[in-house]
Amino acid sequence: MELIPCDWSDPDAEALRAAQRIDIEERYGTPDSEPGPAPTADDITAFFLLRDGNVAVACGGLRAIDRTSGEIKRMFVPAEHRGRGLSRLVLTGLEEHARSLGWTRLLLETGDQQPEAIGLYISAGYEPIPNFGHYADSDISLCFAKNL
Secondary structure, eight states: OEEEEEOTTOHHHHHHHHHHHHHHHHHHSSSOOOOSOOOOTTTOSEEEEEEETTEEEEEEEEEESSSSEEEEEEEEOOGGGTTSSHHHHHHHHHHHHHHHTTOOEEEEEEETTOHHHHHHHHHTTOEEEOOOGGGTTOSSEEEEEEEO
């Protein structure tokens, strides 16, 4: 397994993000349940693919909030690759990259119908915080933060 930085427009990255949108739609029953603007190439600081050989098996990105903090965006592992600890590999890599940028805190939002993500973040030391930014008024959002 290797976590590799990639361009936002990488075809494998696009395919994984599209699969994530389908997963979210199935969980929430709506094609667009994301509060606030979706991330774009213009506002994502770094995006990574976890590869098993030539196969992209997971992804995740970082978006700067300010000089010392960032937000985890678009972390996803397709169903056929779950249960192998891949999300933890991506999360650890994102945290390492955030530290290399001088960030001291990571924040994230996940939905209340994503128990796997909630469990991962709590087990990795993320603590619940009040909903922030675009998620402040969202009834389905749960927000977490971790000091690095």
